[in-house]
Structures are given as C-alpha cells and as structure tokens.
Amino acid sequence: xxISKKFFVIAALAGTVxxxxxxxFPNEAKKNNLKVLPKDISHDDLExxxxxxxxxxxxxxxxxxxxxxxxxxxxxxxSDAKPEKNQARDMMRxxxxxxxxxxxxxxxxxxxTAMAISxxxxxxxxxxPKETLGAPTMPPPPPPAQATPAPAGx
Numbered sequence: 570x571x572i573s574k575k576f577f578v579i580a581a582l583a584g585t586v587x588x589x590x591x592x593x594f595p596n597e598a599k600k601n602n603l604k605v606l607p608k609d610i611s612h613d614d615l616e617x618x619x620x621x622x623x624x625x626x627x628x629x630x631x632x633x634x635x636x637x638x639x640x641x642x643x644x645x646x647x648s649d650a651k652p653e654k655n656q657a658r659d660m661m662r663x664x665x666x667x668x669x670x671x672x673x674x675x676x677x678x679x680x681x682t683a684m685a686i687s688x689x690x691x692x693x694x695x696x697x698p699k700e701t702l703g704a705p706t707m708p709p710p711p712p713p714a715q716a717t718p719a720p721a722g723x
Contacts, residue, residue, distance in 0.1 A: 601647035605661045606679065618679050622657065625688035626696050633657050660688065 600610065606618065623629065635650035637643040649655060661679060664686055668677040672685040691698040 602649065605658050605665075614680055621679075622688060625694065626692050627694040628696050632696065664688065 600608070600612075600615065603610065606615065610618075619630065622633075626632070630644055633651055633654040634644040634646050635648040635654075637645040664684070665677045665679070667686045668674040668684050674681070674684065677684055693699075
C-alpha cells in the first residue's frame with residue numbers, strides 16, 4: 570500500500586510540474602508563409618506590423634488575406650490567393666530598400682517606427698496612393714506646342 574501511495578504523490582507532483590511548464594511557455598501558433606517578415610517574429614510584433622498596414626492603407630485584413638476555403642467567415646493568413654498580398658510584400662521590400670539606401674538605415678526593420686519612409690508616406694490612409702506627387706489643385710500640364718505653319722509665298 571505504501572508503494573501505491575508514493576506512486577500517486579510522485580505522479581501528482583510530476584503532473585503539477587508539467588502543467589506549470591506548459592502554462593509558462595504558451596504554444597504560439599506557427600506562422601506560415603512569411604517571406605519578407607522574419608520567420609521568428611512574435612505574434613505581438615506581427616500584429617503591430619499588420620495593424621500598421623491597416624492604418625497606413627485604411628484597409629482591413631481581408632484586403633490582402635483570402636477567406637478560408639473551409640470557413641469563409643475566417644481568413645487563411647498563409648494563402649497567397651489574393652494578388653494584393655504579393656503586392657504588399659513587394660512594397661515592404663521596396664520600403665526597406667529605400668530606407669537602407671537613401672536614409673542610411675543599416676538594418677531597416679518594419680517594426681521601427683523611426684523609419685524615414687513607411688507605407689503611410691505615400692498611401693496617406695488610402696488603399697492606393699495618389700498617382701501624382703504634386704498638390705491636388707495643381708493644373709494639368711499645357712498641351713504640346715504645335716508647329717506654326719510657314720508663311721505663304723516663301
């Protein structure tokens with residue numbers, strides 16, 4: 570009887586330790602299909618970057634992320650079905666390259682709020698940036714000059 574009592578005490582202690590360890594290190598969902606962002610980015614940092622896109626472009630998550638095939642009410646974050654997602658990746662690469670080349674950011678990071686160029690620089694809260702950099706009230710350019718006909722008789 571003493572053996573079984575010891576066994577239950579040891580089993581209870583082992584179970585308590587196992588549960589404590591599991592609670593200390595929460596199982597983060599594995600992030601799939603990260604091509605520009607670091608593969609080891611934390612969930613909180615990934616959300617900060619995504620919320621930054623929401624703010625800079627005035628869009629919601631479904632602007633870039635496709636609906637899940639199994640549950641259309643949920644998003645499939647790993648899917649590349651929407652072309653906007655690859656466009657966003659290209660824009661991230663461009664932004665990082667500009668900050669590194671022209672603003673001497675030795676290792677630019679999309680989490681760095683001090684980056685000189687960000688999505689908001691061009692988008693200003695719109696899904697698509699304006700095509701011109703000039704003031705919105707700027708008049709259109711004049712038509713091309715037409716050749717004047719040569720005077721008659723010459």
